[in-house]
Amino acid sequence: MGIASHHIASLENVELISPSTYGSVSKIWNMFFTGIGANYVREFTDKVPTAPVDKTAIDTELVLIIYARVHPDYHHHLDGLTSGLKIWHAVRDFCVTTNLQNQVNIWHRFTHVHHDIDRPIGVYISQVDSLVRALEGFGYRPSTTFHLYTLLDNLDSTYRSVRSAIYNMSPIPTLETVKAKIASECVDHADLDSDDPVVKTEGAYAARFGSSQYPHRSGGSNRTSGDDGKFQWCSANHPDQCRRCGRTGHISDRCIHDMPQHVKDWVISGAPKSGRNHSDDSDTTAAASVAEADSPPMAFAASAQSGTLSGPLPGRATHSHANALEHAFNLVAAAQVGKISVDRGVLQAAFKCIEGNAEAYAREQINLGE
16 A cells, blocks of 8 residues: 555645755654555664564655655755665755754854845844744744844944834843834935925936936945934945935935924925026026025025135025035925025036035034044
């Protein structure tokens, strides 16, 4: 009598046999051997019994059944074997012999798991879970506390605000709470409210003018200033993705989502209209007319068009790089939503001002903190 099909079907969802899975799947295989009347296999006898019941036929069927459920990387250990019993002996030998080495390797991967920020956060969480299950295959399961520590400790530095929020939770959160918090914070950052007027204007600007009308320096993605994420440039995921709002089509130096509320209000409600001279006079004459407007962006535009832009904005009784940054941001934001009309040279000057003053602003903040 051969092995029943329902017994063979019971192995379909069992993981393939390998050194990393042997500890867990061998228990199922032992139950399988008992179920088909082949206890001699799980007992690792020296030879196939022929009395009182001849097991030769079952043993021959086991050759293909076991071989097909061994991971292909380890098939070479089984080449030339014609007995199910001998194949199972070989499986035990190569799995147990390399058990310690594989366990150490998986332990290292678990404690030093790499968080790839180019992939969804759920992939990182699942990766840690999978390594825990792999360790279980060796008969060791890290505690949920150690699992939690590993999950948080290996988060990429771009998630430091999420990690800090979890550290401040009281009482100490459970593993499932931490997973949910990490996942939800990621969604909140990437999927902003579609009713946000700032997001709508950004989307309209990107759709109308494209994402690369005004070039930026390729090295800008590594620039950061301050501790709150402001003045960060492109996303680490994509050179044309905003690090603040997660949208593509612009980078952070052209995003007003995270600007001070009064700046956002100024852009959304509409900037004062300038008394720009529409005659055929020179750019310098037009710039002087624009400079009469009260809004800082207009003054910035005037100084840029007249070629006097350098360092902090002209006409301001201050040497604060923060002020220069604010007014440059104002100009870019106003131009984005069509509140003022400026040429390409003015915007390029604004971007240069932002880049130069951001570095100086960062140094100021560092010096103040010392």
